[in-house]
Amino acid sequence: MNLPDANVLCEQLATLIRPQLRPDTALVGIHSGGVWVAERLHQLLDISEPLGSIDVSFYRDDYGSRGLHPHPQKSGIPFDVSERHIILVDDVLYTGRTTRAALNELFDYGRPACVDLAVLVDRGERQLPIGPTWCAWHLPERLPAGSKLDLKRDVAGNLSLEVKSA
Amino acid sequence: MLNPQLTKDGRLRHLLTLDGLPKAILTEILDIAAPFTEVAEREVKKLPLLRGKSVFNVFFENSTRTRTTFEIAAKRLSADVINLNVSTSSTSKGETLLDTVDNLCAMGADMFVMRHASSGAPYLLAQHLRNTGRDHISVVNAGDGRHAHPTQGLLDMYTIRHYKQDFTRLTVAIVGDVLHSRVARSEIAALTTLGVPEVRVIAPKTLLPTDVERMGVRVFHNMEEGLKGVDVVMMLRLQNERMSGALLPSSGEYFKFYGLTEEKLALAAKDAIVLHPGPMNRGVEIDSAVADGDHAVILPQVTFGIAVRMAVMSMLAAGN
The missing domain is CATH 3.40.50.1370 (Aspartate/ornithine carbamoyltransferase)
Incomplete structure (x- = not known):
C-alpha cells in the first residue's frame, strides 16, 4: 500500500481545522504520535495557548491483561481546560479505545466546553462509537489483523507513516 | 531459583525486598x-x-x-x-x-x-x-x-535520581543506626543494584551488623571522615524502640559524634542532598538547621x- 506523506497530511489537517478555530481553542496531543502532530498543528494554526499532552497508559482498558507501559510519559496540560474548546489530536484513529481513554483523562483536568478530535489517519475498524471531527486521510483498505500503522519522526523532525506486519 | 517476587514472565508479583530485585x-x-x-x-x-x-x-x-x-x-x-x-x-x-x-x-x-x-x-x-x-x-x-x-528504599532512590540523575557517579553515605534499620538494608541493596560506585555507612560499632562489609559498603566510624565529598547523605532514625541493652551512652553523646550538623555537612559535596526516612529525632541524629536547611529533601521524599x-x-x- 502506498502511504501518503505525513508532513503533507499535517498541512491538510490544519487547513480543515482552521475555519473552525475559536478564540478559546487549545490543542491536546495524545502520546506519542499525537503530540508530534499537535506540535505541527500548533505551529501551522498559530495558536497562542501552549500545547497540552496526554499519555493514556494509566487509563487504558487492557492494562490488566497487557500490563503497564514500562515508560509512561507525564501528561501535562498547562492551562485550565474548563469551559474551553479542546481539540484532541492523535496520529492514527483505530479501535477508538485510545480516544476513550484520552477523553476520560481529559475530564480529570476539568470540564471542557466542547471537545473535537483531529486525526492524521483513520484506520477504521472501530470498536467504540467514536469518530473524528477532522481527518486528513482514510485508509482505503483494511490492514491484516495484528499489523500496526505507526507515525515515525526522524531526527530532523520529519514525519512518516509506517506499516508493521504482525 | 525462581524469584518469588516475580511472575514466570518477569513481572512484579509481590514486593518483599529490594535485595535480588533486578x-x-x-x-x-x-x-x-x-x-x-x-x-x-x-x-x-x-x-x-x-x-x-x-x-x-x-x-x-x-x-x-x-x-x-x-x-x-x-x-x-x-x-x-x-x-x-x-x-x-x-x-x-x-x-x-x-x-x-x-x-x-x-x-x-x-x-x-x-x-x-x-x-x-x-x-x-x-x-x-x-x-x-x-x-x-x-x-x-x-x-x-x-x-x-522496600518502598522506602525505592522512594529514596527516586529522590536521589530526581536530584542527581545518574547513580553511577555518586558517593552515598548512610549514617546512623544501621543495625536496627530495615531502611538501611533496602537502601544498600538498591544503591548497589543501581550502580552507585561507593556506598558508605557511618556509625558506631555497636550500631552496625557484624557482617556489614559483606553488603558491599565502606565502613566509617568517624563521621567527619565518612562525609568527605559525599553527594548524598542518608540519615537514619535512632531506633529507641528497637534498642535492647546499652548500645549507646546517651542520645546527647550520640548527637555529638553522629548527629548531622551544618559543620559536618560542610565536609560533603557543595550540592549534597540530605535524606531522612522520618520520623526525625531533632537534636539526636539531625540538627534542626540541617533538617530545615537548603540541602534537605526530606519533605519531597514524602x-x-x-x-x-x-x-x-x-x-x-x-x-x-
Missing part, C-alpha cells in the same frame, strides 16, 4: 512513578488503575506516615482501601497471622500491604497465598522487623513516596 525492575518502578507525581496537580486526583480492587493495609506495628502514604496511593489509584491496625485487634485475642489473612482473603482482598515486627512475615504471607492457590493476591512489604522496607507506592501497586495489579 535492576530492570527497579528502574521500571522509578520510571513508572515519574508520571504519577503529576496527578496531585489535577482537579481530579485519581487514576482508574485499581478500580474495583480492594487493598488491605494490615499493620501489625504502628505507623503513621507509611500507612497514610500507602492509603493515599491506593486511593489515588481508585482502589477500595481497608485499614487494619491489627496490633490492637484479633492477634491480641490470640488469632494467628495466617488465620487473620485467610479471613481477609474471604472478604475479597486483592492486595495486602503489610508491616510486621517479625522479619520475614510478608514472605510467610506470600508463600501461604501460593500454597493455598491464591497467587493472584499481591503482597507489599511495608516494613518487616530489621529486614526490609511526596515522591506516594508516586512510588502508586507505581508499585499498579505494577502488581497489572502483573497479577
Whole structure:
C-alpha cells in the first residue's frame, strides 16, 4: 500500500481545522504520535495557548491483561481546560479505545466546553462509537489483523507513516 | 531459583525486598512513578488503575506516615482501601497471622500491604497465598522487623535520581543506626543494584551488623571522615524502640559524634542532598538547621513516596 506523506497530511489537517478555530481553542496531543502532530498543528494554526499532552497508559482498558507501559510519559496540560474548546489530536484513529481513554483523562483536568478530535489517519475498524471531527486521510483498505500503522519522526523532525506486519 | 517476587514472565508479583530485585525492575518502578507525581496537580486526583480492587493495609506495628502514604496511593489509584491496625485487634485475642489473612482473603482482598515486627512475615504471607492457590493476591512489604522496607528504599532512590540523575557517579553515605534499620538494608541493596560506585555507612560499632562489609559498603566510624565529598547523605532514625541493652551512652553523646550538623555537612559535596526516612529525632541524629536547611529533601521524599507506592501497586495489579 502506498502511504501518503505525513508532513503533507499535517498541512491538510490544519487547513480543515482552521475555519473552525475559536478564540478559546487549545490543542491536546495524545502520546506519542499525537503530540508530534499537535506540535505541527500548533505551529501551522498559530495558536497562542501552549500545547497540552496526554499519555493514556494509566487509563487504558487492557492494562490488566497487557500490563503497564514500562515508560509512561507525564501528561501535562498547562492551562485550565474548563469551559474551553479542546481539540484532541492523535496520529492514527483505530479501535477508538485510545480516544476513550484520552477523553476520560481529559475530564480529570476539568470540564471542557466542547471537545473535537483531529486525526492524521483513520484506520477504521472501530470498536467504540467514536469518530473524528477532522481527518486528513482514510485508509482505503483494511490492514491484516495484528499489523500496526505507526507515525515515525526522524531526527530532523520529519514525519512518516509506517506499516508493521504482525 | 525462581524469584518469588516475580511472575514466570518477569513481572512484579509481590514486593518483599529490594535485595535480588533486578535492576530492570527497579528502574521500571522509578520510571513508572515519574508520571504519577503529576496527578496531585489535577482537579481530579485519581487514576482508574485499581478500580474495583480492594487493598488491605494490615499493620501489625504502628505507623503513621507509611500507612497514610500507602492509603493515599491506593486511593489515588481508585482502589477500595481497608485499614487494619491489627496490633490492637484479633492477634491480641490470640488469632494467628495466617488465620487473620485467610479471613481477609474471604472478604475479597486483592492486595495486602503489610508491616510486621517479625522479619520475614510478608514472605510467610506470600508463600501461604501460593500454597493455598491464591497467587493472584499481591503482597507489599511495608516494613518487616530489621529486614526490609522496600518502598522506602525505592522512594529514596527516586529522590536521589530526581536530584542527581545518574547513580553511577555518586558517593552515598548512610549514617546512623544501621543495625536496627530495615531502611538501611533496602537502601544498600538498591544503591548497589543501581550502580552507585561507593556506598558508605557511618556509625558506631555497636550500631552496625557484624557482617556489614559483606553488603558491599565502606565502613566509617568517624563521621567527619565518612562525609568527605559525599553527594548524598542518608540519615537514619535512632531506633529507641528497637534498642535492647546499652548500645549507646546517651542520645546527647550520640548527637555529638553522629548527629548531622551544618559543620559536618560542610565536609560533603557543595550540592549534597540530605535524606531522612522520618520520623526525625531533632537534636539526636539531625540538627534542626540541617533538617530545615537548603540541602534537605526530606519533605519531597514524602511526596515522591506516594508516586512510588502508586507505581508499585499498579505494577502488581497489572502483573497479577
